[in-house]
Amino acid sequence: MTGKKKMVEAKNLTCAYNGHTAIENVNIDVFRGEFIAIMGPNGSGKTTLLRAIAGMIKPVRGEVRVYGSVSYMPQKEHVNASIPIRVWDVVSMSILARNKKFILSFSLSKEEKKAVEEALNAVNMLELKDFPFTSLSGGQQQRVMLARALATKPDVLLLDEPFNGVDLPTQEKIISLLSKLSEKGITVITVVHNVSPLIHSISRIALLNKNLIAYGKPEDVLTPENTLKAYGVSIPVSVCEEGYLHPLFGDIHG
Amino acid sequence: MLPPFLERAILAVILISINASLAGTFTIFRDASFLVAGAAHAALAGAALAIVVEEAGFHVPVLLGGLIFAVATAITAGYASGKGKLSGTEDTNTAIAVSFALSMSLAVLFISMIREYAARVWGLLIGDLFLLSYSDLKLMFASTLFVVLVSVIFHRAFLFISFDAEAAMAYGVNVRLYDYIMLSTVAVSVVVIMGGVGAILVFAMFVAPSATAAKIAGTVGSVFLLSFVISLICGLLGIYLSFNFPFSPGAIAALIASTTYFASIFVK
Ligand SMILES: Nc1ncnc2c1ncn2[C@@H]1O[C@H](COP(=O)(O)OP(=O)(O)OP(=O)(O)O)[C@@H](O)[C@H]1O
Ligand SMILES: [Mg+2]
Numbered sequence: 001m002t003g004k005k006k007m008v009e010a011k012n013l014t015c016a017y018n019g020h021t022a023i024e025n026v027n028i029d030v031f032r033g034e035f036i037a038i039m040g041p042n043g044s045g046k047t048t049l050l051r052a053i054a055g056m057i058k059p060v061r062g063e064v065r066v067y068g069s070v071s072y073m074p075q076k077e078h079v080n081a082s083i084p085i086r087v088w089d090v091v092s093m094s095i096l097a098r099n100k101k102f103i104l105s106f107s108l109s110k111e112e113k114k115a116v117e118e119a120l121n122a123v124n125m126l127e128l129k130d131f132p133f134t135s136l137s138g139g140q141q142q143r144v145m146l147a148r149a150l151a152t153k154p155d156v157l158l159l160d161e162p163f164n165g166v167d168l169p170t171q172e173k174i175i176s177l178l179s180k181l182s183e184k185g186i187t188v189i190t191v192v193h194n195v196s197p198l199i200h201s202i203s204r205i206a207l208l209n210k211n212l213i214a215y216g217k218p219e220d221v222l223t224p225e226n227t228l229k230a231y232g233v234s235i236p237v238s239v240c241e242e243g244y245l246h247p248l249f250g251d252i253h254g
Numbered sequence: 255m256l257p258p259f260l261e262r263a264i265l266a267v268i269l270i271s272i273n274a275s276l277a278g279t280f281t282i283f284r285d286a287s288f289l290v291a292g293a294a295h296a297a298l299a300g301a302a303l304a305i306v307v308e309e310a311g312f313h314v315p316v317l318l319g320g321l322i323f324a325v326a327t328a329i330t331a332g333y334a335s336g337k338g339k340l341s342g343t344e345d346t347n348t349a350i351a352v353s354f355a356l357s358m359s360l361a362v363l364f365i366s367m368i369r370e371y372a373a374r375v376w377g378l379l380i381g382d383l384f385l386l387s388y389s390d391l392k393l394m395f396a397s398t399l400f401v402v403l404v405s406v407i408f409h410r411a412f413l414f415i416s417f418d419a420e421a422a423m424a425y426g427v428n429v430r431l432y433d434y435i436m437l438s439t440v441a442v443s444v445v446v447i448m449g450g451v452g453a454i455l456v457f458a459m460f461v462a463p464s465a466t467a468a469k470i471a472g473t474v475g476s477v478f479l480l481s482f483v484i485s486l487i488c489g490l491l492g493i494y495l496s497f498n499f500p501f502s503p504g505a506i507a508a509l510i511a512s513t514t515y516f517a518s519i520f521v522k
Binding site: 102 | 406472474
């Protein structure tokens with residue numbers, strides 16, 4: 001964590017779809033260079049919170065502010081993976097959109113090309129740059145989507161379940177990449193279901209279930225009372241050699 | 255030399271193939287084929303209304319009537335589908351289905367008001383590539399030019415919002431605006447194709463070639479190219495066969511195009 005500059009600030013944030021409230025009275029601050037996780041059961045409003053931060057939906061009450069540029073990686077289910085766009089072109093999308101080069105003139109400048117290349121390299125996908133998106137495995141597609149978010153070199157990186165379907169070695173590589181980015185001052189906010197692999201890397205967890213149940217250090221958030229409130233069951237936790245708490249998801253026996 | 259009516263038919267098939275390739279492919283990528291069916295129904299109502307107006311003594315090009323109705327429907331349906339709005343899309347299909355009902359009611363109402371030109375109504379419904387006039391072709395040509403221009407200028411935006419509307423919004427792309435432009439362009443194409451093969455077959459000629467191409471081809475560019483080739487071959491075969499046998503050329507073309515689609519499913 002570097003500095004104490006606030007990058008994201010939500011105050012009494014309430015968002016709704018057609019009058020149906022999805023998140024209510026959420027208060028969150030995220031600082032420059034922080035790496036945080038958002039957790040919560042299905043339908044608890046994790047995606048909605050990211051959408052609000054990205055400015056895609058307007059709050060019905062309260063407010064949300066971001067002090068810098070944002071990149072967004074959507075949840076896998078929200079992407080139409082049946083279009084055979086080249087991997088390279090998928091990653092270029094974010095840069096073209098950011099630099100308003102969408103209409104007619106869409107050739108990348110030298111630096112832009114370098115940014116696409118670096119982003120693809122960071123997720124180990126550079127060799128497949130000419131492959132159509134449709135020909136990739138689910139995990140490879142996720143890595144391309146992450147590369148697209150990285151390519152614009154944002155101040156705030158918003159990731160919605162980026163590890164969904166990604167194999168463990170790549171997952172580890174991505175987590176250490178995100179840690180490095182946060183050390184460089186980029187703010188990383190990621191939705192995850194299984195927080196174990198990144199518990200050493202994150203500074204705080206936001207536990208959501210329509211309301212913000214808890215927000216703070218992992219060991220303060222992942223208490224039996226809080227997980228019971230969020231998930232309806234208390235999630236067993238183990239402590240690793242380095243003294244970190246690891247929630248044991250998917251490891252509950254009858 | 256080919257007889258002029260045959261030349262016109264071949265020219266129309268080329269124009270139709272360009273539209274089926276560009277707009278058809280965007281439709282498949284955006285998952286909007288249901289919406290295209292809605293625009294086709296509306297185009298029929300609009301064209302029928304143009305004939306009614308003409309009988310009342312005011313000249314309106316028939317395809318222009320179709321054009322106005324189709325574009326209006328596409329925009330309404332686009333609004334209902336809520337792309338770029340992120341607030342519930344569960345009622346889209348119902349909204350479009352009801353708009354079918356409205357279009358068809360209007361179409362039948364207008365057709366029932368037409369007194370003298372029953373043959374033209376028949377022409378609207380099933381089309382006839384061999385009966386196209388030069389002014390029909392001129393309008394088809396102008397519309398096709400429009401569709402090509404819009405596609406060249408906006409294809410990246412169309413692809414991005416179809417691929418991933420959410421991220422497009424997050425990166426500041428005006429998803430709603432591009433969606434409206436894309437759907438209106440598609441509606442223009444619907445009317446061009448209706449001019450050639452009639453309202454009943456427009457859907458087949460529009461969707462089948464690109465749907466087939468999307469099944470087979472591995473890149474965006476080759477989907478466009480292959481759907482053009484498929485609809486061109488289907489159209490020319492339709493003309494060839496109906497020149498020698500008493501078949502409707504549009505029906506043959508649409509029959510081959512949709513059969514090809516099913517064949518591509520089984521082959522895959
Ligand atoms: N586009 C939308 N239109 C209408 N309602 C929506 C929309 N997106 C989400 N919702 C509703 O808002 C609530 C929160 O959804 P959200 O997608 O934010 O949850 P989530 O925590 O991301 O869930 P998941 O773990 O399944 O991804 C849910 O009740 C959901 O049905
Ligand atoms: Mg979600």
